[in-house]
Amino acid sequence: MTHLADAAGAGMIGAKLGEGREAEVYAWGDRAVVKLYRPGYLGHLAESTALANLDGHGVAPRLIEVVNWDGRPGLVLERLAGSDMLALLQRRPWRVLALARALAAAHLAVHGVRAPADLPDLRQVLAARVEDADLPPQLRDFAMRILDGLPSGDRLCHGDYHPGNVLVAADRISVIDWANATRGVPEADHARTLLLLRWADPLPGTPLISRGLMAAGRAVFARGYARTYGGGSGRPLQLVDSWLVVHTAARVSEGIEVEQPLLIGLLEGARRNATR
Ligand SMILES: Nc1ncnc2c1ncn2[C@@H]1O[C@H](COP(=O)(O)OP(=O)(O)O)[C@@H](O)[C@H]1O
């Protein structure tokens, strides 16, 4: 792997394939893509660490090299076929259950992998995000107290595992977007996915018709994912509801305006239940 060597050959970079808040993804030659982080974002550190560790497991694209493109860090990744599971759910809503099970199976495979020691501890990452969240003090304290009682772990946690970060091809499912990878217990990573599947606002700009389909399908999808994950883990899941509370508080720090009333309401409900 070249270590932030300047990428050679302007001809390598091709069409833009996708973009998010932190990065843009472009074709890179015929068989690869390059994920270029926006200036100031450091997600490439966790992403390259996680991907290097996942090499050979068959659940993520292979990391080919780390480059510097025009002053921006870029990860050159094996180019995967297929489309992301969110798009697939919209095109083929009748496959909702099969896709939910596939999402859970791939998540279990991820949690079978031991995390490298240099990834951050998920509990510390969550503590920082809860501290940072714009929350009434009593709700922040409530979430922090719960987090204090939760365990650390040594499993690879993705940190943002949802259908938009899973690519589905005929013969293979691959997990992408490892910028938030951490070290923790599986339940913690599982709870973040439950929160997103149940409550997260669909990406801004989603057409109304897909929003309708999503509302109808998401409960079925979330239940299918939860059942398969729970059934396949081979042991009783521990403290998922507690992790859900902490993730709900941490989610507030992402500042997604339309979600805030719902998140606060969920936290108030959990706090009332706990003090009853
Ligand atoms: N290895 C890959 N092969 C093919 N397409 C990819 C690959 N990695 C990312 N993409 C495309 O780029 C999009 C964004 O990638 P992602 O890693 O999720 O970045 P972001 O942080 O922008 O969400 C994906 O939805 C997918 O369309």
Ligand SMILES: [Mg+2]
């Ligand atoms: Mg993504």
